[in-house]
Amino acid sequence: MEFFRIKRDIPFMSYGKLTTAISLLTFVLAVFFLVTRGLNFSVEFTGGTVMEVQYAQAANLPKIREQVGTLRLGEATVQSLGTSRDVLIRLPNKPGVTSAQLSNQVMGALKADGGQLELRKVEFVGPSVGAELVEHGLTAITIVCLGIMLYLALRFEWRFAVAAIIANMHDVVIILGCFALFQWEFSLTVLAGVLAVLGYSVNESVVVFDRIRENFRKPAMRNKSVAEVIDNAITSTMSRTIITHGSTEAMVLSMLVFGGPALHGFAIALTIGIVFGIYSSVLVASPIALALGIKREHMIKPPKSKQEAVV
Numbered sequence: 001m002e003f004f005r006i007k008r009d010i011p012f013m014s015y016g017k018l019t020t021a022i023s024l025l026t027f028v029l030a031v032f033f034l035v036t037r038g039l040n041f042s043v044e045f046t047g048g049t050v051m052e053v054q055y056a057q058a059a060n061l062p063k064i065r066e067q068v069g070t071l072r073l074g075e076a077t078v079q080s081l082g083t084s085r086d087v088l089i090r091l092p093n094k095p096g097v098t099s100a101q102l103s104n105q106v107m108g109a110l111k112a113d114g115g116q117l118e119l120r121k122v123e124f125v126g127p128s129v130g131a132e133l134v135e136h137g138l139t140a141i142t143i144v145c146l147g148i149m150l151y152l153a154l155r156f157e158w159r160f161a162v163a164a165i166i167a168n169m170h171d172v173v174i175i176l177g178c179f180a181l182f183q184w185e186f187s188l189t190v191l192a193g194v195l196a197v198l199g200y201s202v203n204e205s206v207v208v209f210d211r212i213r214e215n216f217r218k219p220a221m222r223n224k225s226v227a228e229v230i231d232n233a234i235t236s237t238m239s240r241t242i243i244t245h246g247s248t249e250a251m252v253l254s255m256l257v258f259g260g261p262a263l264h265g266f267a268i269a270l271t272i273g274i275v276f277g278i279y280s281s282v283l284v285a286s287p288i289a290l291a292l293g294i295k296r297e298h299m300i301k302p303p304k305s306k307q308e309a310v311v
Contacts, residue, residue: 005239006235006236006238006239009228009231009232009235010231010234010235010238011227011231012230012231012234012235012282012283012286013227013228013230013231013286013287013290014227015283016283016286016287016290016291017287019279019283019284019287020283020284020287020288020291023170023279023280023283023284026174026177027170027173027174029177030173030174030176030177030178030180031173031177032177033177033180033181034173034176034177034180037180037181037183038180039176039179039180039186040075040179040180040183040184040185040186041134041185041186042075042077042090042185042186042187042188043077043090043091043092043125044090044125044133044187044188045133045134045186045187046092046093047093047124047125048090048091048092048093048124048125049090049091049093049099049102049103049122049123049124049125050088050089050090050091050121050122050123050124050125051088051089051090051091051103051106051119051121051122052081052086052087052088052089052119052120052121052122053086053087053089053107053110053117053118053119053120054085054086054087054117054118054120055085055086055087055115055116055117056085056116056117057085057116058084058085059080059084059085059086059087059117061078061079061080061087061260064078064087064089064110065078065261067109067110067112067113068089068091068106068109068110070109071105071106071109073091073092073094073102073105073106074091074092074094075092075185076089076090076091076092077089077090077185077187077261078261079261079262080262086120089106091106099122099123099124100122103119103122107119133188137191140191140195141172141194141195141198144195144198144199145165145168145169145198148161148164148165148168148198148202149161149162149164149165152164152165152202152205152206152209155206156209156210156213157294159289159292159293159294160205160209160285160289160294162288162289162292163205163284163285163286163288163289163292164202164205164206164209164285166284166285166288167201167205167280167281167284167285167288168198168201168202168205168280170276170280170284171197171198171201171273171276171277171280172194172197172198174272174276175193175194175197175269175272175273175276176194178268178272179268179269184265184268185265186265187265189262189263189265189266190265190266190268190269192266193265193266193267193268193269193270193273194269194273196269196270196273197269197270197273197274197277200248200270200273200274200277201273201276201277201280201281204241204245204277204278204281204282205280205281205285207237207240207241207281208233208234208237208281208282208285208286209285209289211233211234211236211237212229212230212233212286212294214233215229215232215233216229226290226294226295227290230286230289230290234282234286241278241282245274245277245278248274249271249274249275252267252270252271252274253267253271255267255270256268256271
């Protein structure tokens with residue numbers, strides 16, 4: 001399915017040095033913000049108090065967030081827990097205040113307007129648990145990256161594997177840099193979004209790389225340079241890219257606008273990741289693969305016999 005067909009190949013590779021320089025600059029800025037500002041970790045990572053309350057009737061989450069916000073306890077998270085009556089409240093650590101005191105303050109604010117609710121459970125999440133989550137999250141990202149590199153090296157060629165993993169890490173660092181710059185809360189749902197972006201971005205790279213490999217085998221492309229072959233591959237997949245990523249971005253933006261605070265961080269991570277995933281797959285991974293010296297013979301196995309050569 002194609003909405004349009006581009007008759008002339010767009011010379012993407014002629015802008016390869018410029019796009020790579022822009023990517024390098026944004027990457028350095030993202031790392032700078034990560035080092036200087038750091039991530040604003042949520043309660044799951046830093047530790048804090050977790051409360052479960054149950055209302056007599058359906059809970060009004062926006063109103064609860066407003067009531068908890070009046071206490072000025074920091075970045076509090078309020079979300080539904082299973083049913084419309086059950087609510088989960090996460091509160092960050094506050095020096096000199098115990099979990100019992102925090103829960104009493106919150107319950108007092110929630111009951112101030114005559115609300116009928118019951119405190120079901122109060123738990124303290126220690127910093128050690130948060131450190132364990134950080135370690136497991138980094139381990140998950142490392143395993144995903146290694147798996148992607150192995151898959152691409154086996155399916156294509158090691159130059160493509162290196163180019164794709166650099167482009168993917170570029171996307172991840174950009175996402176983390178945006179969260180550090182604007183001090184958005186980095187929660188487990190955001191981490192899930194980052195892992196989703198890794199898989200999503202590599203899918204676009206695989207589509208482009210697969211078309212490059214097909215082009216190397218086409219007789220019409222034998223007299224074309226490697227850069228021209230890559231340009232043709234990217235141009236011929238643009239319609240597919242616009243359809244796929246456009247529909248996905250529309251869904252993610254719907255989550256961002258209508259999903260509420262529970263999905264806000266996840267949707268932001270995916271929104272940034274999809275945009276930069278398209279950019280990196282086309283204007284980062286391909287120029288890097290070209291710079292690493294991919295050649296026609298890397299993608300086409302030599303014939304085992306003279307009969308295969310004739311065929």
